[in-house]
Amino acid sequence: MKREDLKKLGLSDEQIEGVMSAHGKDITSLQEKVNGLTSERDGLKSQLDERDQQLVDLQKNSKNVKLIQ
Secondary structure: OOHHHHHHOOOOHHHHHHHHHHHHHHHHHHHHHHHHHHHHHHHHHHHHHHHHHHHHHHHHHHHHHHHHO
């Protein structure tokens, strides 16, 4: 919500400042959570990519073992 919108609703400058301050704190808290979850997701994606590569390598190695036998 913009200051102009709050002004149209009849809020005083002091009230608007209070609303904007509270809103800013909420946004900051939520952004920190988003950043934390994004980092966690990226870490999990990286782990998944590593496991996928390990599976591919194991499949190649098992084919090589069968050829040797």
